[in-house]
Amino acid sequence: MKTTYPANIAKGYAYSFFSWFGITGLWVMYLQTKGLNLVEIGLCESIFHVASFIFEVPSGVLADRFSYRFDLFWGRIAAIVSALIILFGQSFWLFALGFVLSALSYNLQSGTIDALLYDSLITTNLVNHYPKVASNVDIIIEFADTAGVVIAGFLVHWHFELTYVIAILVGIFGIVTVILFKEPRVKQPTDTAQPQTIKSITVSAYHVLKDNHQLRDLMLFDALFGAICTTYYYYFQSLMEANRFSGWMISSLMILSALVNIAGIRLTPKIQAAFSKRLLIFGLSCSLVALLLLSWVNWQPLLISLFLISQLLAALITPIFSNYYNTMIASQQRATLLSVANVLFSLTMIITFPLVGWLIQVNSFSVAFGLIGIAVLVILVGTRKAFEWQQ
DSSP, rough: OOOOOHHHHHHHHHHHHHTOTTTTHHHHHHHTTOOOOOOOOHHHHHHHHHHHHHHHHHHHHHHTTTTHHHHHHHHHHHHHHHHHHHOOOOOOOHHHHHHHHHHHHHHHTTTTHHHHHHHHHHTTTGGGGHHHHHHHHHHHHHHHHHHHHHHHHHTTTTTTTTTHHHHHHHHHHHHHHHOOOOOOOOOOOGOSSSSHHHHHHHHHHHHHHHHHHHHHHHHHHHHHHHHHHHHHHHHHHHHHHHTTOOOHHHHHHHHHHHHHHHHHHTTTHHHHHHHOOOHHHHHHHHHHHHHHHHHSSOOOOHHHHHHHHHHHHHHHHHHHHHHHHHHOOGGHHHHHHHHHHHHHHHHHHHHHHHHHHHHHSOOHHHHHHHHHHHHHHHHHHHHGGGTTTOO
């Protein structure tokens, strides 16, 4: 019998496409055409994550206190204003402001759209289908991100500014989708059904993280893993620039990466069913360490293969950990605690991104990530007991 999903699920798929359309994914190259040097570009990325660290929890609290649609609507508004600033900006500080608004946009939707879809399934007793829905969302995100980057790749040597014009139009489509959402209403138990306040949500979230060692350890692992894969992606752009990759080469690589990622994401529900948390995390850890250590071999075909693997690992971990989090968090705290996970990611990126940039500057891409591989291996060995509860 075919499963009939709530209307919010299809709308969530559309929203995910519009909000993750990767037309501005080659922003490192774009800012270079606007006259920024690599140090200034690195500072923009750091500013993004500092802003994200500041905005993340308050944005999640707003979703829990008011509505999911409130966060998603203003997130798209912030994205449009950010694109306008970066399109017309002519100074570092204007671009920095654009990145601050981009961070706000990201924070207002991170965790919120996941929580909205999960609660929509609760209201129709279909929550056991969430892993499949999450997998579909990530496939759509992967397709949207890649489609945008592919288009941007062809515009690199033509009218690069069009990428931000397209971003503004796509942002408007995202707003229309948010307006069509129906806010899910999950009935709370009698003793917790009283109106939530910002203070009560924040205090409750703090106690859950303090007392729930499983949830906290998962979030820390997710933050470090995601930060390394993201850093690998962005600094690989500088490697492509240094090696004079043409527009069609960049687009082809992104298409290949998307195909590999989609194939991997489709398997995530089966992977979760077949392996325990502990075994799955161990396998992901070993894969990441091996990838980083192999990066020490400065051979372009190998580095391209490792880039594809790094993005596959990043694509796999997103739906897997989204399901872990949602099954461990109560509905009234969901957006807030999912935002906490993103705060940890931002904090890790604030430290990781400039550090890796410095390592690449004084050594090379290969040496930098090889050293990171050694550091991650030491960390994992030193903290191996942290996940003993993951049976």
